[in-house]
Amino acid sequence: GNSVTQMEGPVTLSEEAFLTINCTYTATGYPSLFWYVQYPGEGLQLLLKATKADDKGSNKGFEATYRKETTSFHLEKGSVQVSDSAVYFCALSDRTGGFKTIFGAGTRLFVKA
Amino acid sequence: DAGVIQSPRHEVTEMGQEVTLRCKPISGHDYLFWYRQTMMRGLELLIYFNNNVPIDDSGMPEDRFSAKMPNASFSTLKIQPSEPRDSAVYFCASRYGLQAANSPLHFGNGTRLTVT
Numbered sequence: 001g002n003s004v005t006q007m008e009g010p011v012t013l014s015e016e017a018f019l020t021i022n023c024t025y026t027a028t029g030y031p032s033l034f035w036y037v038q039y040p041g042e043g044l045q046l047l048l049k050a051t052k053a054d055d056k057g058s059n060k061g062f063e064a065t066y067r068k069e070t071t072s073f074h075l076e077k078g079s080v081q082v083s084d085s086a087v088y089f090c091a092l093s094d095r096t097g098g099f100k101t102i103f104g105a106g107t108r109l110f111v112k113a
Numbered sequence: 114d115a116g117v118i119q120s121p122r123h124e125v126t127e128m129g130q131e132v133t134l135r136c137k138p139i140s141g142h143d144y145l146f147w148y149r150q151t152m153m154r155g156l157e158l159l160i161y162f163n164n165n166v167p168i169d170d171s172g173m174p175e176d177r178f179s180a181k182m183p184n185a186s187f188s189t190l191k192i193q194p195s196e197p198r199d200s201a202v203y204f205c206a207s208r209y210g211l212q213a214a215n216s217p218l219h220f221g222n223g224t225r226l227t228v229t
Contacts, residue, residue, distance in 0.1 A: 032214045043117070043204055043220030044156075051215045089156070098169055099144070099213040103156040 002027045002097045006090045006104035013080055014112050021075040021107045023064075023090035031094035033057075033066055033073040034101070038087045047075075047088070085111045115139075119205050119221035127229055131193040134224045137186055138207030146218065147180055147190050148204040156204075162188065163210065195228045202226070 007022040025031065032051045036044040048057035053068035062077045073090060090104040118137040126132055138145050146161040160170040165182045173180070177196070182188040192199055202225050206218040 034217060036218075041222070043206070043222050044218070045220065046217040049215070049217060093214045095214055099210075100158055100161065100169065101146070101218055102158075105155045 004104035009108040012110045016079045019077040023073045029094040029096035031092040034091040036089040117221035125227045129194040134190040136188045136205030142207035143210040144208040146206045150202045
């Protein structure tokens, strides 16, 4: 079945540091890939997505590239801010999975001033 | 757009009591999902509906859990009887189904359930 594996947290960075959160996936079909962010006390919200190989999703300075050859979708940001502190979830959805969205375990990010 | 609305935000109940969680999806969305989030298990998909019809309930933990979607604007998740291990945050999410795999989920703010 489909699955998503992402790096364990927490990740602690200083403001303006470079961020990478690794995500790899297993899927029988050709999935769409997503990154969601969850702030305390809230539901998840879409950060970015990519729907086919070599697509790059981007939003609010975050980027991720759909790499079919390595089945990866790593999240990056060049300079993090304190306000980026949250939990980040990698996810996939595809037709062979019945259009269910499968989430990784989440990675908590702390950014220090 | 008001977004996905869940109620109540917090629920505290005693073991053995019935609990009903409610969700109003975004108007026009034809997929509705119920997830449970815990520290130990992360986000678990419990059940999802398409056009008010349950498609996959394989994630429902046991017969104590049931979900309904009587119309396009309302869904409930019921636990009867509740147990302490059901304590979690329950999320409802909806999605527009055209090109369903590409469409992102829209989440409510969740219901934090505590069973004592």
